[in-house]
Amino acid sequence: MEKRNVVIGILSVFLAGMAYPLHAERLAKPTTRPILTITGKITHTTDGERALFDMDMLKALPQGEIRTSTPWYEGPVVFSGPLASALFEKVGATGKSILAIALNDYSVRIPLDDFKKYPVVFATEVNGKRLSIREKGPIFVIYPFDESPETKNETYFQRCIWQLTSIDVQ
């Protein structure tokens, strides 16, 4: 009887260890007003549940730059900001897709594969100038349309959510 309890106890501890993310890591707390909140299937969080990013934290991530024409600007412009792939690596995203939500509660689903296939940028700047909320900031998801013309269609335009404020990894 006792022996059995011990076995169960050991197993429980082992299983609990398996269930807990192996590389679970605490992210630094944002020092200024957070602009992006990531929830869902992520291993690295700020408070065990959400990963919060302020502008400085986003700037500290590996940056990408895309010069492309878009339906929202006249002529080609340069978008820059953290690479989507770097951001989701940072939070240890394990899901298949994300639900990106804008400040006006508009949401769109994006497959995580997109960020492996294309150097998608979570643009915070356009032509070197920070995007204000009024200018579709603080984050504007941008695909390299000119570089990968197969993305120049309604499906990918829909995924380019602006005023991005939170993400749920699913």
Next chain:
Amino acid sequence: MMKFFGQKQQWGHQPYPRIFWWGTIILLIAASGLVYLIVSSLIFLQEKNFEPFKANENEIWAAYQVQAEYLKLKETLIVELNNPVEWSEISVRYEVLLSRTDLFKVGILHISIIQNSEAWQLLQQVTKTIEGLEPQMEQAAQGNRRSISLIVEKFDSLEPKINRFVRSVNEFDADKLVKNRELLKDYFNQVKLFLASLFIAIAALIGLLLWLLRLMATEIKERKQAENQLQQINEELISANKELKDTQSQLIQSTKLASIGELATGIAHELNQPLTYIRNSAQTVMMSGVEELDLEEVQETLELVELGTERMMLIINHLRSFARQTDTEFQSVDVHEIIENSLILLNEQLKLRNIQLEKKYSPSVPRIEGNPHQLEQVFINMLSNARDALDGKKEACITIQTDNGQQDNDAQAVVVSFIDNGCGIDPNHLEKIFDPFFSTKEEGKGTGLGLSISYGIIQEHRGTINVFSGDQGTTFEIVLPMEGKKNSAFI
């Protein structure tokens, strides 16, 4: 053949079974239905992306977004008035609201909103007021409660305007929606009209094609009929020709017999002469007593008798073979032999009438392909004509001449000429001498067929007869090709 033709005719009356026509009609209706279905589906799909609808949808959505963001900002302000938070949401919501009003300043939304002047003016007033609140907004975001309550107060007067703006956009767009629906309906009607005319055109085209096919079938049938008729006519012609040919050979035989009749006097003479020797010899022997018979004399007499009977037999045999219905086959013949044969029956007559006969046979004349009996008939005819032309003439003479010659087509030929020094042929008659039943001889003396038949015979030998006639006499020149025809086309 006739049965097959009969079937064809039936086919011509009803080229296709009734089911074919019904099948075609049903197929056409089904095809047009399918086309209509496809096109209307395409239009339906198109409608979803119909540009005016899309713009409308965007416009109403954007107007609603302005209202929604305004309400969110107001709520945030009221919440924070009572419960200050660590990071104020006020400036975020304020900027989102402004980004929403900004959307109407550019692009398709701008083009759309300026058509509705009421909504555009309201929006401009609202935007101006909101933009004017920026300093207070900054203070409010930093937790200045006085600024917050000031903004909330301002917002109370703003709210009816925003509501009116949204209503205006909705109402205007509803009108536009109706108009667009009308537009789409017109478009649909046009498409329907187009499809209907397309269907009619296709139906007409197919009808035309079927009609042409039918026409072609009829024409083919008619052509077949015509061909058949032609063939029938041809067959009739061939049989008529054969009949004619038969008649001609009968005619040849008849004229041959007729010429024998004409020759009868001559032949009688011919036979009379040897008969006279025989009779004389017999009488001489009879009148002399048996004792007086000189054996040598008897021997001589019998030799004469034998000679006479031999000559008679020759004449009679030849007469028999000449009169016999002869076949029409060609063989290798010697013209000189044929001339001599024809003279057997005529020799005595010419002598009786004191007509000199001169033979100018060329030894180099080759044998030719021909029918000996028919050629003999021609030669007898030529000689008889010459004999008649020399009737009563002093120093009358007939020359028979043979030569090597050429035909008009340069083929090697044998030329047999019968030349008399008689009265010649009247130039007016010259053209008609070969016509059947043309004769200048008195009734009962000629058939009028001699030259006509001769002409036919020589033609069958692919030869020609030339006539030269003048005061000095007449020359009939018969040109016979060395290689006569092997087989007649009509036999």
